[in-house]
Amino acid sequence: MHLETAPPPPAAAALTVLELPMDDPRVRPLLDELAVEYDSRYGDLFGRGSAAAELSKYPAAEFQAPAGALLIIQENGESVAGGAFRRYDAQTAEFKRIWTHSAHRRRGLARRVLAELELLAAARGYRSVYLTTGPRQPEARHLYLNTGYTPRFDLEADPETIGPLAFTKELAG
Known part of the structure; x- marks a missing residue:
């Protein structure tokens, strides 16, 4: 009797973390999809096209x-997730644009981005993080609550009545 064995599962693709300037072409696919997402979630709240204004609100040099x-995470040369930070004050980094491409969600990539941003911010001398997410992004709210961020808003309130949902976190020394 001959038993066939299943082939071994393919090796997990290597993830590469890159620090890039905002105008690097490897960043663009993530920002383009983020703009579409912002417009689809918030268009009726802020008006269509407001995503582009939000994404260009800060000069690239601040990042x-x-x-x-x-930072972006690439898998097999494709940008799959990313995020950024800028100075909020002398001790605090403000995290912005934390994003996972829609085809790569539910794999822990946003957690990885957060961890990489936290390590780099701490290495650059920051002691804490400040960030906000929109009221129509429950996935982000859940992520921050489950990764040690402290909400600076009433968790029982209707998010639509709050506006941006602010979070803070102390970084490990």
Whole structure:
């Protein structure tokens, strides 16, 4: 009797974390999809096209070393997740644009982005993080609550009545 064995599962693709400038072409696919997502979730609240204004609200230089950074995670050469930080104050980094491409969600990539941003922010001398997410992004709210961020709003209130949902976190020394 001959038993066939199933082939071994394919090796997990290597993830590469890159620090890039905002204008690097590897960043664009994530920002483009983020703009579509913002418009689809918030268009009736802020008006169509407001995503582009939000994404260009800060100069790209604010997300460059030494005070800031923009990280992306690539898998097999494809940008699958990313995030950035800028100086909020002398001790605090503000995290922005934490995003996982829609085809790559539910794999822990956003958690990885957060962890990488936290490590880099701490290495650059920041002691804490401040961030906000929109009231129509329950996935982000859940992520921050489950990764040690402290909400700076009433968790029982209707998020639509709050506006941006602010969170903070102390970084490990």
